Amino acid sequence: xxxxxxxxxxxxxxxxxxxxxxxxxxxxxxxxxxxxxxxxxxxxxxxxxxxxxxxxxxxxxxxxxxxxxxxxxxxxxxxxxxxxxxxxxxxxxxxxxxxxxxxxxx
Amino acid sequence: xxxxxxxxxxxxxxxxxxxxxxxxxxxxxxxxxxxxxxxxxxxxxxxxxxxxxxxxxxxxxxxxxxxxxxxxxxxxxxxxxxxxxxxxxxxxxxxxxxxxxxxxxxxxxxxxxxxxxxxxxxxxxxxxxxxxxxxxxxxxxxxxxxxxxxxxxxxxxxxxxxxxxxxxxxxxxxxxxxxxxxxxxxxxxxxxxxxxxxxxxxxxxxxxxxxxxxxxxxxxxxxxxxxxxxxxxxxxxxxxxxxxxxxxxxxxxxxxxxxxxxxxxxxxxxxxxxxxxxxxxxxxxxxxxxxxxxxxxxxxxxxxxxxxxxxxxxxxxxxxxxxxxxxxxxxxxxxxxxxxxxxxxxxxxxxxxxxxxxxxxxxxxxxxxxxxxxxxxxxxxxxxxxxxxxx
Numbered sequence: 275x276x277x278x279x280x281x282x283x284x285x286x287x288x289x290x291x292x293x294x295x296x297x298x299x300x301x302x303x304x305x306x307x308x309x310x311x312x313x314x315x316x317x318x319x320x321x322x323x324x325x326x327x328x329x330x331x332x333x334x335x336x337x338x339x340x341x342x343x344x345x346x347x348x349x350x351x352x353x354x355x356x357x358x359x360x361x362x363x364x365x366x367x368x369x370x371x372x373x374x375x376x377x378x379x380x
Numbered sequence: 381x382x383x384x385x386x387x388x389x390x391x392x393x394x395x396x397x398x399x400x401x402x403x404x405x406x407x408x409x410x411x412x413x414x415x416x417x418x419x420x421x422x423x424x425x426x427x428x429x430x431x432x433x434x435x436x437x438x439x440x441x442x443x444x445x446x447x448x449x450x451x452x453x454x455x456x457x458x459x460x461x462x463x464x465x466x467x468x469x470x471x472x473x474x475x476x477x478x479x480x481x482x483x484x485x486x487x488x489x490x491x492x493x494x495x496x497x498x499x500x501x502x503x504x505x506x507x508x509x510x511x512x513x514x515x516x517x518x519x520x521x522x523x524x525x526x527x528x529x530x531x532x533x534x535x536x537x538x539x540x541x542x543x544x545x546x547x548x549x550x551x552x553x554x555x556x557x558x559x560x561x562x563x564x565x566x567x568x569x570x571x572x573x574x575x576x577x578x579x580x581x582x583x584x585x586x587x588x589x590x591x592x593x594x595x596x597x598x599x600x601x602x603x604x605x606x607x608x609x610x611x612x613x614x615x616x617x618x619x620x621x622x623x624x625x626x627x628x629x630x631x632x633x634x635x636x637x638x639x640x641x642x643x644x645x646x647x648x649x650x651x652x653x654x655x656x657x658x659x660x661x662x663x664x665x666x667x668x669x670x671x672x673x674x675x676x677x678x679x680x681x682x683x684x685x686x687x688x689x690x691x692x693x694x695x696x697x698x699x700x701x702x703x704x705x706x707x708x709x710x711x712x713x714x715x716x717x718x719x720x721x722x723x724x725x726x727x728x729x730x731x732x733x734x735x736x737x738x739x740x741x742x743x744x745x746x747x748x749x750x751x752x753x754x755x756x757x758x759x760x761x762x763x764x765x766x767x768x769x770x771x
Binding site: 293 | 478588603604
């Protein structure tokens with residue numbers, strides 16, 4: 275959006291109303307990330323607590339199982355790691371710049 | 381069939397609201413507004429209106445609830461005074477910038493401190509930048525008439541702004557005056573069934589209201605508000621004319637009293653202008669060429685019309701029931717800057733009535749005499765007078 279020609283006051287919806295439902299999907303907040311979750315999928319018990327608590331709906335669940343993370347949205351807030359049951363503790367938050375290109379993340 | 385009644389200003393205002401029958405009222409009490417909403421609550425309890433009344437914990441919450449209600453597409457009202465208005469201050473801006481046509485009687489009372497529950501205009505003046513349309517009432521009749529017109533003004537799709545209708549605390553709110561009321565159906569037809577411009581509850585046209593604007597959008601949204609105020613300036617006399625056809629009482633930006641050949645004049649707002657009118661009539665009987673302008677519309681400010689009304693007088697006294705500390709009377713400064721380039725008017729600022737201090741017929745006559753002496757002297761020496769303050 276930033277470099278396109280932006281609408282002027284005459285065409286903008288009045289009062290700052292946003293008329294496109296769900297347009298948050300266009301905002302790739304993953305670029306804000308410093309920390310990134312690294313999940314051990316073998317240890318995961320698929321309790322789905324991380325999925326419930328993720329503020330960005332960044333955790334991918336298929337057939338009731340956690341299968342991945344939407345890294346284009348994940349802001350690295352660490353809530354998933356925080357709520358993972360202590361006896362499981364399968365998510366570790368790591369500094370993304372410490373990871374190499376082949377290191378797993380998400 | 382118009383009905384002649386005797387009511388307090390608060391009751392007259394409450395009755396106007398009853399006849400409009402709004403969807404939601406979110407309210408919190410404060411003297412001298414309290415009895416206005418008490419009366420309205422009676423109408424609710426008696427089943428005379430369908431209004432959903434929300435009793436909240438503060439004026440900040442009252443205006444917040446009004447914003448939510450209006451955003452959901454409901455015709456919404458509240459009422460307040462003084463520190464209540466001050467407490468809802470941030471939300472006033474949100475109501476205006478979200479373009480929500482909330483209507484609010486504002487019973488003028490001095491801002492604390494020290495605590496003073498009596499009439500002055502510091503409350504509405506303190507909120508003059510917030511983006512609300514602001515109408516001042518001289519008496520109970522005007523309060524009643526202004527409130528009814530407020531809905532048609534604010535709800536117009538070229539305006540979509542909240543409207544504040546002031547009535548002087550205690551002087552108007554608590555004293556009984558004779559006024560003429562319209563029939564319920566006439567009021568209903570005049571304001572019409574509410575068609576909100578958009579609604580958060582419209583699931584076919586979903587929207588988000590109250591988002592974040594960064595540096596690249598806020599200015600454009602503010603420019604839209606300027607346009608809305610300009611549209612309101614055009615619309616208000618049209619609504620006033622339509623109301624005149626209905627009631628026999630036509631409204632515009634102001635009322636001019638003996639201004640055509642006036643050499644000196646006072647300009648001001650609110651109930652004191654009724655006292656001024658009396659003095660003008662008496663002095664005119666004596667052959668003095670005095671006049672007065674009672675300003676009804678304060679925001680948007682009808683600059684050109686004020687200039688046209690006063691440009692031919694020699695000395696103009698501006699009555700302010702408020703001080704903008706560090707600058708002087710707010711109305712004085714707005715009028716002086718508006719009219720400054722036209723002719724050679726001497727401007728005087730009469731600050732009066734703060735904290736409900738009475739201003740008598742005799743005191744106003746003395747103001748006219750001062751205007752006369754300045755006219756004869758040809759020069760303004762002391763532009764500001766604090767009327768009746770003990771040294």
